[in-house]
Amino acid sequence: MTQALKVTVVGTGYVGLGTAIMLAYLGHEVVGLDVDQAKVEQLSGGELPIYEPGLDQLLLDSMERVRWTTDYETAIPDADVIFICVGTPPNKDGSPNLKYVAQAARSIAQNLNGKTQVIVNKSTVPVGTGDWVARILEEHAREYHANRYLVVSNPEFLREGTALFDSLYPDRIVLGSDHAEGIERMKTLYAPLLDQSFTPPAYVPRPEGYTRPELVSTALSSAEMIKYAANAFLALKISFANEIAGLCERVGADIGEVARGIGSDARIGPRFLAAGAGWGGSCFGKDTSALISTGLEYGYSMPILQAAIEVNNRQRSLIISKLQMHLHRLKGKRVAVLGMAFKPNTDDLRDAPAHDTIARLGDLGATVVAHDPVAMPRARREWQHLNYHEAASVQDALRGADAVIIATEWDEYRHQDWSAVTGGMRQRLIIDTRNILTTRPEGVTLEQIGRRQMAAQAAPELPEAQFSDGVVVTGIGVKELLGTPSGNLS
Structure with missing residues (x-):
C-alpha cells in the first residue's frame, strides 16, 4: 500500500x-x-x-x-x-x-x-x-x-x-x-x-x-547534467538525420531507407532518426543552448552541439527554398500551412517550425491559411504578431491554394484523402516536411525531406516493427514522435 x-x-x-x-x-x-x-x-x-x-x-x-x-x-x-x-x-x-x-x-x-x-x-x-x-x-x-x-x-x-x-x-x-x-x-x-x-x-x-x-x-550535479545531456544528444541525433537527408537528396538516396538501415544497428537504434522540418518545442533548443552556454562559462567550447543548432535552423529555411523552387515568386501566392503545434497531440507552440514558416511567408508577400486540429485557439492568443487566416478544415485551407506545407505530423493529415482535398487547389503542390505521405496522389507535385520522388501509385506493404511507446519502424522510414523523452520537453 x-x-x-x-x-x-x-x-x-x-x-x-x-x-x-x-x-x-x-x-x-x-x-x-x-x-x-x-x-x-x-x-x-x-x-x-x-x-x-x-x-x-x-x-x-x-x-x-x-x-x-x-x-x-x-x-x-x-x-x-x-x-x-x-x-x-x-x-x-x-x-x-x-x-x-x-x-x-x-x-x-x-x-x-x-x-x-x-x-x-x-x-x-x-x-x-x-x-x-x-x-x-x-x-x-x-x-x-x-x-x-x-x-x-x-x-x-x-x-x-x-x-x-x-x-x-x-x-x-x-x-x-x-x-x-x-x-x-x-x-x-x-x-x-x-x-x-x-x-x-x-x-x-x-x-x-x-x-x-x-x-x-546520483550526486546533485550529475542529475542536473543528465537532463541537459539527454536532450542535447537527442537534438544531435535529429540534426544528424537531417544533415544526411540533405545529402540523400543530392545523391539520389532515400533517408527513410537509410534511417531504417542505420537504425537497425542496436548501437544506434531507430528513434529520433526521422528527417523533417527540425526539432522545436520548449526543450531541445533551449537545453542545447544552455549546455553550450555552461561550457562557455568554463572556457569550454562545444562545436558538435553548435553544429546541431545550425543544421536545425537550416531545415527551416529549406522549407521555403523548396517552395520557391516550384512557385518561384511567392508574392501574391496563397499557401496553406497544416499543423501549428511543434508536434502532434499537443497544443504547445513554443519554437514550432510552423511559426517561422508563417512569418517568412508573410515577409515574402504570400497569403497564409493555417489549420491545426488542436492548437488554433492557443495560436490566437500567442501568435497575434503573425499574419495568417484560420481554416476550419483541411479542405478549407487548401481551397484555391498554390501550395500546401505539412508542418506537423498529425494523424489527421497522415490519413487524409489527398487526391480529394487537393482537387480545389490552384496548383497541386505539397511540401511534406514530415515525410508522412507514403504515396503521391495522381497529378500532385510532392516534395519531401531527403526522399526520392515516388511514383503516383500505392506503396507496397512493408515489414513493420512496433515499439512499446508507439514508435513504428517500416521499410519506408521511421514514424516517430519527435518530442523529447522529457517532452520537452519541459
Whole structure:
C-alpha cells in the first residue's frame, strides 16, 4: 500500500500539472500552487489550461486528492516534498533565465516550518542550481535548520503528447542529492512507480512486457547534467538525420531507407532518426543552448552541439527554398500551412517550425491559411504578431491554394484523402516536411525531406516493427514522435 505523502507542486505548466496530477493519482495528497489566479480557478473547476491526451481524465480520477491554490502560506508548511516546476526560458545568450526559480525558492523558504522537508528541482536548470537553491533557502528561511531542508534534483523526461505514458511507465527515474535522507524520501514518494504497484488507468494501459523503471541515484550535479545531456544528444541525433537527408537528396538516396538501415544497428537504434522540418518545442533548443552556454562559462567550447543548432535552423529555411523552387515568386501566392503545434497531440507552440514558416511567408508577400486540429485557439492568443487566416478544415485551407506545407505530423493529415482535398487547389503542390505521405496522389507535385520522388501509385506493404511507446519502424522510414523523452520537453 502506498505511503501517502503531502506534496506541493509550485508551477502548473506542462511539467507541474503532469507531476501534480500523476502523484495524486498514485495516492498522495497534493497541492498545486501557481501565482496565476485565473489558472488556479480553471483547475479547481476540473478544466486544464493545456492540451495533453488523457490528462483531463486523470485529473477527474484524482480530484479528491489534489487542490489548487495561489497561497504559499497554506501550501508549504505541512508539505513533505515540495517540487519547483517553474519555467526557465532562455536569455538572449542562450543561458536559462532562473528568475522564476529564485522567486519560487524564496517564497518556499519564507514558509518552511522547521521539520525535515525535501525541495525538488523539477525545472530544467543548469549544473550548480541545486546548491544555489540551497543557499536561497538558508538565507530566506525564517528559522533555518541545518540538514532539514534537503535539495534533490529530479529531472523530468516527458514527451508532450505522450506525457501520461512517460510519467507512469518511465525508462528511468533520476534522483540526485548530496543528502541520503532526501533520496530515501523520494524513493518513498515514487514507490508505486518503482514497484509498478498502482492500478493502470484504462486509457493509459501498462505496455506488455514492461516491468519497472531503473532508479538512477546520483550526486546533485550529475542529475542536473543528465537532463541537459539527454536532450542535447537527442537534438544531435535529429540534426544528424537531417544533415544526411540533405545529402540523400543530392545523391539520389532515400533517408527513410537509410534511417531504417542505420537504425537497425542496436548501437544506434531507430528513434529520433526521422528527417523533417527540425526539432522545436520548449526543450531541445533551449537545453542545447544552455549546455553550450555552461561550457562557455568554463572556457569550454562545444562545436558538435553548435553544429546541431545550425543544421536545425537550416531545415527551416529549406522549407521555403523548396517552395520557391516550384512557385518561384511567392508574392501574391496563397499557401496553406497544416499543423501549428511543434508536434502532434499537443497544443504547445513554443519554437514550432510552423511559426517561422508563417512569418517568412508573410515577409515574402504570400497569403497564409493555417489549420491545426488542436492548437488554433492557443495560436490566437500567442501568435497575434503573425499574419495568417484560420481554416476550419483541411479542405478549407487548401481551397484555391498554390501550395500546401505539412508542418506537423498529425494523424489527421497522415490519413487524409489527398487526391480529394487537393482537387480545389490552384496548383497541386505539397511540401511534406514530415515525410508522412507514403504515396503521391495522381497529378500532385510532392516534395519531401531527403526522399526520392515516388511514383503516383500505392506503396507496397512493408515489414513493420512496433515499439512499446508507439514508435513504428517500416521499410519506408521511421514514424516517430519527435518530442523529447522529457517532452520537452519541459
